[in-house]
Amino acid sequence: MSDDKKLTLSGRTTLGVGKGVETGQVRQNFSHGRSKAVVVERKKKRILTKGGAAAGSTPAETKPVAPKQTKSFTPKKPASPSGTTLTDAEMEKRAKVLGEAKIRAEAEAKEKAALEAKRAKEEAERKMREAAEAAARSEEDNARAKAEADAKKKAEAAAKQKAEAEAEKRLAEQKAAKEKAEAEAKKKADLEARAVQLRKASEARQASGGGDAQREERKGKPKRAKDRKNQNNNEQQNRRGRGGDDRRKGGRLSISNVGGEERQRSLASYKRMQAKKMGLAGNAGPSQPKQSREITVPEAISVQDLANRMAEKATSVLKTLMKLGVIATINETLDQDTAELVIEEFGHTAKRVSEADVEIGLVGEDDREEDLSPRAPIVTVMGHVDHGKTSLLDALRKANVVSGEAGGITQHIGAYQVAIDKDNKITFLDTPGHAAFTQMRARGASVTDIVVLVVAGDDGVMPQTIEAINHAKAAGVPLIVAINKMDREGANPDRVRQELLQHEVVVETFQGDTQEVEVSAITGMGLDKLKEALGLQAEILELKANPDRAAEGVVVEAKLDKGRGPVATVLVQRGTLKIGDIFVAGAEWGKVRALINDKGAQVKEAGPSVPVEVLGLNGTPGAGDDFAVVENEARAREVTAYRQDQALKKRQAAMAAPKTLESIFSKIKDDEGTQYFDVVLKGDVQGSVEAITQALQKAGNDDIQCRVIHGAVGGITETDIALAQASNALIMGFNVRPSRQAREAAETEGVTIKYYSIIYDLIDEVKAAMIGQLGPEFKENVIGQADIKEAFTAGKAGKAAGCFVIEGSIRRDCKARILRDDVIIYEGEINNLRRFKDDVNEVRSGQDCGMTFENYHDFRAGDVVEVYELLEVERKL
Structure with missing residues (x-):
């Protein structure tokens, strides 16, 4: 069967695939010179037409289509699906549906047009x-x-x-x-x-020199030394002119002038000769007047530096010192008085300066009245521990600060700002109330305008309340009493008022000048009255400051933050502190990198009475140090270098304190009789370190003292471990932790590290450790006494004492001492105790007995035997 006859379907056109596909062969080339022959097929698109013939078929294959005859359109009744004619109802229904569809279409068209x-x-x-x-x-x-x-x-x-x-x-x-x-x-x-004129005059004098000398000799006049010297010079010149051999004036010998002519005179030599002749002839010009200078003289200056400042030779200064009776070298240091004498000898004026002059101008001048603007009052909250100071401040701030303090007590000075109304604000300083923070409370009172004394209505006036009153009186600031905890049962404000009278605090209820307000931090009672009292007191004080100047203030608190470095809480007293300012705080300086307010938000500047945290210090300043903005880094470095040097000198002076014989003997006695409990203390803030150090120093007695050999801010480091290991000291961390390297070093060296967050626990444990180091204390209890009537030989025992018990009883298990004329000659144990011939354990008063003593036989009749026992007593500091 041929390809054309294949795949036919009921006599229709052939559906074969061979005619619709074109094939060809191409060669693909790959990398590295490889190629491959590929067969490619391209299919033609088939287009089907009516009658089943494809578009690609020949015209002979398509059958001719006869034209359709048009017929006239006659409308018919639509037939139902079953083929029957629709009824009128159905037609009406259908027309209705078509009308609705038309309406919908029109609505959609309108909506589309609107859109x-x-x-x-x-x-x-x-x-x-x-x-x-x-x-x-x-x-x-x-x-x-x-x-x-x-x-x-x-x-x-x-x-x-x-x-x-x-x-x-x-x-x-x-x-x-x-x-x-x-x-x-x-x-x-x-x-x-x-x-030229001088040379001609000199030649003329030389020409007439011989005749003049002869005439002077004939007249018998003595020649002057100057004329003789001129004559000698002339003779030497004549000898040189006649070919004389004056080798002293011939110059340096070199290869070029060996055997040659005489060396020519240099220009410099000629000028020197002319100047010399001018001086000999008395024709020198008038000397310039000596310039008088003002010489700055520090407390100590070297001879060389003094000579440089006066523009004088050092040898001249040394000669002047020798005239004054001072033998010195150019590197030797002179005091201000000696240097001033030398300066006056040279005709200059001395200006004394001191090392402390670097601090002159650090604190600016007083402001003019027209530059001052009202500022917020600085209020310090004081009172006894647990009387509700921080809770009262929380109620005013509508915040929760108590939960952030360990043990519910305040251990740092906090600075906050509270708005009374839209325009007025109050800056609060919250000070700790515990007895260990006396210095911190004193620091808080020194920078404040108003003191709020918080007294619990159910507790009354307590020791730290009295201290707060004294601090406020010493600072000379007005006092407002807040009687807190009025929501509790047993709160008696009248008792508080009467107790305050004992300390010269007379409240307004008793016709005094001290405002008192009954408040409750829990219920909010009396808080508005307290704000009104503060606003009234601030209005009376008329507090003002100049914000348009360099900032000055005080460091309220300082700490070393692991992520931010040294951080200082400062309170601006006048001026405005801005980001980028260079300032000095105590012995440290820095550049303000960031300012953080009491709400934790960053601000660009802080005006008077505004507390902020400052980042950018080079080190941790001391709490209570003053800070001031300076003009540049050089000034800041100069001031801090002077302050650090003064601090070093103070420490060195303290170490070398005992100079008198009495103090030396006193120190030797203390060292012999007193033990020391050494501690390395690290805390989170400077104020806590100072307070804990003071509390530990007061914790000892005459027998033992606690000594803080190193106290600083920051975490525990390997250096602290090495110091504690060398000093056999205990490391105590207050709200800090050691680094990983420090922890490993402590485990290796066997150094103990204790961690605390509450000051009570720290002090109590240190006291317990100090008592343990002292060991037990024994109290002597005398049981009885006996007189030795006779001493006799007693066989193997050597010598025995025949005694009569005159007081108490003699027990064998107790210690004994022998007294002779009230002087102890023996102290030890009783070896044997006998009553008649029997060994007994106790002999009572009024009875005879015999005793032998351990390794002692040198007693005699008339001695007294005293028997006692040692009772252990618990030590207390």
Whole structure:
């Protein structure tokens, strides 16, 4: 069967695949020179037409189609699906459905038209907006171009003016240089003319020198030394002119002048000779008057430095010192008095300065009245521990600070700002109430304007309440009493008022001048009255400060933060502290990198009475140190270097304190009789370290003292471990932890590290450890006494004492001592105790007994035996 006959279907056109496919062969090339022959087929698209014939078939294969005859259209009734004619009801229903469909179509068309209109409107608005923006941008570009053109013109004008000024300056400099050169040339010509005149006069004198000398000799007049010297010079010159051999004036011997002619005189030698002749002839010009200077003299200055400042030779200064009776070298240091005498000898004026002068000008001058503006009052909250100071401040701030303090007590000074109303604010300092923080409370009272004394209504006046009253009186600040805990049963405000009278605090209820307010931090009772009282007191004080100046204030607290470095809480007292300011705080300085307010938010500046945390210090300052903004880093370094040097000198002086004989003996006695419990203390903030150090120093007695050999802010480091290991000390961390390396070093060296977050626990454990180091204390209890009536030999025991018990009883298990004329001659154990011939354990008063003593036989009749026992007593500090 041929290919054309294949795959036919009921006499129709052949459906074979061979005719609809074209085949070919191509060669594919690959990398590395490889190739491959590939067969490619391309299929033709088949287009089917009516009647089953493909589009590609020949016309002979398609059958002709007869044209259809058109018939007139006659409407018929639509037939039902079953072929039957529709009824009128069905026709009516169908018309109704078609009408509804038409209505829907019209509604959709209207909705579509409305949507298109809306889109067209939005498009138009967008185009208008884009056109307006383009116009605005064009205006901005034109304005910017105009501004740039103006700036360019100004810059060109300034550059032109600067160039003209520089040109004028250069012309002036050239003119001045020309005039100077002409003056120097004229001066040189005058000098040369003068030199020629002097040379001629000298030659004339030389020519007439011999005759003058003979005439003077004939007259018998003695020759002057000057004339003799001139004659000798003339003779030497004559010898040189006649070929004499004056080798002293021949100059240095070299290869070029060996065997040659005599060396010519140099210009410098000629000038020296002319100057010498001018001096001999008495024709030297008038000497310039000596210039008097003002010499700055520090507390100590070397001889060389003094000579440099006076522009004098060091040898001249040494000669002057020798005249004053001082033998010194140029490197020796002189005090201010000696240096001032030397300066006056040279005709200068001395100006004394001190090392402390570097701090002059650090604190600015007083402000003018017109520059002052009202500021917020600084209020310090004081009172006894657990009287509700921080809770009261929380109620005012609507915050929760108590939960952040370990043990519910405040152990740092916190600074917060509270708004009374829209315009007025109050800055609060919350000080700890525990007895160990006396110094911190004193520091808080020193910077405050008003003191709020918190007294619990159910507890009354307590020891720290009295201390707070004393601090407020010492600072001279007004006092407002807040009687707290009025919501508790048993709260008696009248009792508090009466107890305050004992300490000279008279409240307004008793016709005094001290305001008192009954408050409750829990219920909020009386808080508005307290704010009103504070506002009234601040209004009376008329507190003002100048915000437009360099900032000054005090460091309230300082700590070393692991992530942020040294952080200081400062209270600005006047001026405005800004980011980028360079300031000095105590013996440390820094540049303000960030300012953080009491809410934890970063601010750009802090005005008067505003507390902020400052980041950027080089070290941790002391709490209570003053801080001030300075003009540059050099000034800051100078001030801090002086303060660090003073602190070092103070420590060295303290170490070398005992100088008198009495103090030396006292120190020796203390060292012999007193034990020391050494501690290395690390805390989170400077105030806590100071407070704990003071509390530990007061914890000892005459037998043992606690000594803090190192106290600092920050985590426990390997250096602290090494120090504790070398000093056999205990490391105590207050709210800090050691690093991993320090922990490993402590385990290796066997150093104990204790961690605390509450000051009570730390002090109690240190006291217990100090008691343990002292060991048990024994108290002596005398049981009985016996008189030795006779001493006799007792066989192997050696010697025995026949005794009569006169008081108490004699027990064998107790210690004994023998007294002779009330002097102890023996102290030890009783070896044997007998009553008649029987060994007994106890002999009572009024009975005879015999005793032997351990390794002692040198007793005799008349001695007294005293028997006692040692009772262990618990030690207390």
